[in-house]
Amino acid sequence: MAFxxxxxxxxxxxxxxxxxxxxxxxxxxxxxxxxxxxxxxxxVLFSLVKKLKLSPETLAKSLGEYLVNRxxxxxxGYNVIKAFLNLTLAxxxxxxxxxxxxxxxxxxxKKPTGRKxxxxxxxxxxNKPLHLGHLRNIFLGWSTAEILKATxxxxxxxxxxxxxxxxxCKSMIAWQKFANGAxxxxxxxxxxxxxxxxxxxxxxxxxxxxKELTDKGIDEKQAEKxxxxxxxxxxxxxxxxxxxxxxxxxxxxxxGWVYKGFDKTYKRIGADFxxxxxxxxxxxxxxxxxxxxxxxxxxxxxxxxxxxxxxTEAGMDEKLLLxxxxxxxxxxxxxxxxxxxxxxxxxxxxxxxxxxxxIYHMKVLKEICKKLGMPFYDKIFHLSYGMxxxxxxxxxxxxxxxxxxxxxxxxxxDTAKHHTETLGKVNDFTGDELxxxxxxxxxxxxxFYLLRVDPKKRMVFNPxxxxxxxxxTGPFVQYTYARIQSILRKFGDASxxxxxxxxxxxxxxxxxxxxxxxxxxxPLERQLIISLEKFDNAVVQAAEELNPSVIANYVxxxxxxxxxxxxxxxxxxxxxxxxKNLRIGLSxxxxxxxxxxxxxxxxxxxxxM
RNA sequence: GGCCCCGUAGCUCAGUGGAUAGAGCAACAGCCUUCUAAGCUGUGGGUCGAACGUUCGAGUCGUUCCGGGGUCACCA
Numbered sequence: 231m232a233f234x235x236x237x238x239x240x241x242x243x244x245x246x247x248x249x250x251x252x253x254x255x256x257x258x259x260x261x262x263x264x265x266x267x268x269x270x271x272x273x274v275l276f277s278l279v280k281k282l283k284l285s286p287e288t289l290a291k292s293l294g295e296y297l298v299n300r301x302x303x304x305x306x307g308y309n310v311i312k313a314f315l316n317l318t319l320a321x322x323x324x325x326x327x328x329x330x331x332x333x334x335x336x337x338x339x340k341k342p343t344g345r346k347x348x349x350x351x352x353x354x355x356x357n358k359p360l361h362l363g364h365l366r367n368i369f370l371g372w373s374t375a376e377i378l379k380a381t382x383x384x385x386x387x388x389x390x391x392x393x394x395x396x397x398x399c400k401s402m403i404a405w406q407k408f409a410n411g412a413x414x415x416x417x418x419x420x421x422x423x424x425x426x427x428x429x430x431x432x433x434x435x436x437x438x439x440x441k442e443l444t445d446k447g448i449d450e451k452q453a454e455k456x457x458x459x460x461x462x463x464x465x466x467x468x469x470x471x472x473x474x475x476x477x478x479x480x481x482x483x484x485x486g487w488v489y490k491g492f493d494k495t496y497k498r499i500g501a502d503f504x505x506x507x508x509x510x511x512x513x514x515x516x517x518x519x520x521x522x523x524x525x526x527x528x529x530x531x532x533x534x535x536x537x538x539x540x541x542t543e544a545g546m547d548e549k550l551l552l553x554x555x556x557x558x559x560x561x562x563x564x565x566x567x568x569x570x571x572x573x574x575x576x577x578x579x580x581x582x583x584x585x586x587x588x589i590y591h592m593k594v595l596k597e598i599c600k601k602l603g604m605p606f607y608d609k610i611f612h613l614s615y616g617m618x619x620x621x622x623x624x625x626x627x628x629x630x631x632x633x634x635x636x637x638x639x640x641x642x643x644d645t646a647k648h649h650t651e652t653l654g655k656v657n658d659f660t661g662d663e664l665x666x667x668x669x670x671x672x673x674x675x676x677x678f679y680l681l682r683v684d685p686k687k688r689m690v691f692n693p694x695x696x697x698x699x700x701x702x703t704g705p706f707v708q709y710t711y712a713r714i715q716s717i718l719r720k721f722g723d724a725s726x727x728x729x730x731x732x733x734x735x736x737x738x739x740x741x742x743x744x745x746x747x748x749x750x751x752x753p754l755e756r757q758l759i760i761s762l763e764k765f766d767n768a769v770v771q772a773a774e775e776l777n778p779s780v781i782a783n784y785v786x787x788x789x790x791x792x793x794x795x796x797x798x799x800x801x802x803x804x805x806x807x808x809x810k811n812l813r814i815g816l817s818x819x820x821x822x823x824x825x826x827x828x829x830x831x832x833x834x835x836x837x838x839m
Numbered sequence: 840g841g842c843c844c845c846g847u848a849g850c851u852c853a854g855u856g857g858a859u860a861g862a863g864c865a866a867c868a869g870c871c872u873u874c875u876a877a878g879c880u881g882u883g884g885g886u887c888g889a890a891c892g893u894u895c896g897a898g899u900c901g902u903u904c905c906g907g908g909g910u911c912a913c914c915a
Binding site: 259261264266267272274276277279280286311312313314355392395396397509534536545546547550552553554555557559560585586587588589590591593614616617619649650652653655671682683684686687688689690692698699700701702703705706708709710712713714716717718719720771779783786787790793794796797798800801802803817838839 | 841842843844845850851852853854855856857858859862863864870873874875876877878879880895896907908909910911912913914915
């Protein structure tokens, strides 16, 4: 049982027995004791003072006395400052916890909940390569999915590919006009970049044409409409919707190139999906609901034939659902897809990882589903995240200020290589081992950097300073892991730490073998055990908040604690065998928890670095 | 303009209504013949955007204002 849960129950029982009143879990607070005071956990009793009509000191003292007497071997002592009751856990209890868990590689994982949750993330357009913003989305989505798995949920990772629309037609037109039959193979270009280049080419050409027209004295807005290349793109979209064979063929070919490129990037950064939805397959499916909504009066038709919903009652606007010409818009297909997700997978929850500029859109989607009487409307959850901005402002693909995902990954791996070579600690590695290490460290730095910040906050990426490898970073945590492995290699099989003098049965007082020698825990040893135990809560909190930064902050704090311990105390040359075994156990468990934490962030651990 | 999000050290960020607000980076001073110095220890650095209010207690909750961003398309 988690330490704080145990204390909470003990306090409730104690208060009821002492004062013959019943108490709830939120009648008082349990915090970690601040560094400057003695103790491990602090119970804040101010809120009870009124209810019990006692002075804070009297209450805290009585309760402290009770807790120590009734929980031998668990709560070793207390002290009182005002209404702060500071408790010190018993060494035996902490060591029993370590003994019971240090070899458990699944520590922190929860029992199955039976719930099925879909996490949609990445969801790119097929007209240009992935960029830094996608990376935040992908890492966030992947990590959230893993955190939900760890808390016992059945998770389906999905991706919705925006493979149709005017954007891809733009690339197609530009390719037809300017490529002379070139392909990714013939130019040795990654497919998504290849297609993206023609999207840029389209915009350049478009800009030129608009300028030519405005030079002739045509109004700019009119020129934007009249530019021939734009008209060609629009015509192509119509041709595509009508299934014109050569257009469909070109569309398939070019999307194929893009997917090949995306797959390469996904594989490299460790993203994976259980199911992929293509917008070209789903974009028509919303229309039926529009028809149904018209019938039951949820929606209404304007003179031009367009269909609308009035959401002003829910504090929103009127929203277009179907164009006058009968074609669907973004939200139309989203309704269909939302339903399909729930029907195909029988979901308990459907999470959308989408940028915060679409908060309103997602609110509208939920509201429409509600109006249509779809029972799942309140199981849709928008996990929104802030944009990644550059120090120079926003990223704009048309202005070439986008940080490309592949470029950034290359850069991070180069940086890892540079640091590693400078330090020269792994000169005996083979070429493959080195490449593996650079990827582990480079990606670790990048993922940690993007995940350590609360998702909902906007974040600034400084391309010049790039991403650090020191301090609050992925490599810092990875380094701590590698250091521990270095120690453990000396001892062969770490399970040889046979230390069966402590054990906890059913959350009761620890069983202690009286034959064994006992050593008092040193402050850093205590701190480390308490820090390890907190992983359990960190996982729960991260899952409740859908917030991987909780894990990043936790594991950094753990690594810091271990590093202090490491500097202060020797494992191999411990004062005696009892201490040595204890410290091996501490090291094994720290390594396990670091590995688990980083896994939840999509980061691997190196044995050496 | 309506609605939503954000504002904490020079920079990037933590901070379940509780004790003297914390990390990392940057700056400065120390620590490698002893398990990996991508590390550790210390110093300096704050009107928690502002003002009222609720409370025994507010960075945290409420109201108003200031500053930054998003959104309100027959775009996706």
